[in-house]
Amino acid sequence: MGFKELSAKRRSHRRFSPEPVDQKDIDLIVRAALLSPTSKNRRDWKFIVVTERETIADLSRAKDHGAELLSGAPLAIVVVGNPSANDCWVEDCSIAAVTMQYQAEDLGLGSCWVQMRGRGVGDVPASEYIRKLLCLGEEDEVLCVLAIGRKLSPKDPHDEDSLKFSSVKYL
Numbered sequence: 001m002g003f004k005e006l007s008a009k010r011r012s013h014r015r016f017s018p019e020p021v022d023q024k025d026i027d028l029i030v031r032a033a034l035l036s037p038t039s040k041n042r043r044d045w046k047f048i049v050v051t052e053r054e055t056i057a058d059l060s061r062a063k064d065h066g067a068e069l070l071s072g073a074p075l076a077i078v079v080v081g082n083p084s085a086n087d088c089w090v091e092d093c094s095i096a097a098v099t100m101q102y103q104a105e106d107l108g109l110g111s112c113w114v115q116m117r118g119r120g121v122g123d124v125p126a127s128e129y130i131r132k133l134l135c136l137g138e139e140d141e142v143l144c145v146l147a148i149g150r151k152l153s154p155k156d157p158h159d160e161d162s163l164k165f166s167s168v169k170y171l
């Protein structure tokens with residue numbers, strides 16, 4: 001499958017079959033993140049690969065809503081940056097996250113980005129909750145958690161007619 005087809009096929013999947021993701025697929029997904037471009041080639045990110053069901057369920061409670069889907073995912077990858085050491089941490093982590101989503105799609109797996117930066121429960125930021133849960137460093141900030149697994153049902157690509165070409169200006 002070429003990138004033209006891959007980019008059309010990728011959709012957010014929020015329901016997964018319970019089978020674990022093969023370790024060789026996890027390795028490829030992580031490898032794709034590690035190959036992704038970073039500002040000044042800093043590579044200043046961390047990826048926490050979580051397959052423990054209980055820990056994934058705990059992650060699903062890191063914010064008020066929009067993270068419940070994690071509890072049904074066999075694999076969660078927590079994408080972590082360090083704002084005090086890297087002024088481009090959001091960009092670097094975002095590029096790595098979406099790269100993993102495309103690698104997952106290329107392997108026939110479904111994925112969904114679950115936003116954590118700027119989210120939380122009440123006064124408790126999601127990053128603080130996840131730092132404690134996963135014993136991360138004090139300077140670590142969580143951008144997002146990717147839910148990944150075998151798709152429970154297929155999803156059609158976005159309709160080509162719905163693409164927002166009005167956002168594109170040609171000079």
Ligand SMILES: Cc1cc2nc3c(=O)[nH]c(=O)nc-3n(C[C@H](O)[C@H](O)[C@H](O)COP(=O)(O)O)c2cc1C
Pocket residue numbers: 010011012013014066067069112113114115116
């Ligand atoms: C920055 C960002 C944050 C997102 N946060 C969430 C989230 O917290 N929960 C969720 O279910 N989906 C989340 N999504 C997935 C979007 O809802 C989804 O990408 C969008 O609806 C377009 O659908 P598609 O991915 O199938 O093209 C997020 C996506 C992005 C890029």
